[in-house]
Amino acid sequence: MYSVSDQLYAEVTARLRAAIGDKGYFSGSVDGETDEVAWRLTASVLVYRRRVSLPEGDEERIADLVPVWWEFHTVVPEGEILNDFSFGDVRDAIRNS
Template sequence: MSYSVSSALYRETAARLADAIDGGSYFSGSVRFDFDGMACCLLASVIVYRRREIFPEGEFEPIVDLVPVWWEFHTVGEAGEVINDFSFSELKAYI
């Protein structure tokens, strides 16, 4: 059995990863959450690239790219771990 990662799961994972990165330029750790009956866990070491944007309201440094050094994405259901089709390249589209 294989678990297909949906665009909604990519969005959720990207949002949680962005929160975990916060304002940093490097992230190494895990992001764990439940989604659609599955326990999901992204383990990753990621270099974060940003760009500076200046507006009258202030300066911002949004994430423009993530370069994974290493990553794993696990999905676990009631019967145990399930192989999935997660792609870090696909995740980057949601950051």
Template sequence: MYSVLPELYHEAAARLADAIDGENYFSGSLAFGFGGMQCRLTTSVIVYRSRVSRPEGDAEAISDLVPVWWEFHTAGPEGEVLNDFDFSEMKRYV
């Protein structure tokens, strides 16, 4: 089994946040390489936001992601490998 490290959670969360791009709902797949593995996050999520006041101005930051559906696949040179990805853990990095 492939153990998902904090760095991979961070990478997946950053890519998902970029894909959400200010919307309140996202549905799609994100494919990327990481540490010699090919990763694919397929998800549909409802995005909740909260207003954050900063010196440079107010922003609507993501406060929660509620998954409707998700899958996370990892594949190496030999093919697909089971992993221990946890969506709740990834949310901590958004």
């Protein structure tokens, strides 16, 4: 089984946040590679936002992601392998940012 590192969670979260942009709903995929594994997150999520007041003006930041459905695949040269990915860790990263 492939153990998803904190660094990979951070990368998945950053790519998902970029793919969501300013939408209130996301359905699609984000993917990437490390030295060890190629990965892909396919998800449909509801996006909740909060208004943040900054000196430059107000900003709508992602406050939470509620998954409707998701899959996380990891592939090594020998083929696809199971992983211990948790969407809850992505949600926690979003909530705490």
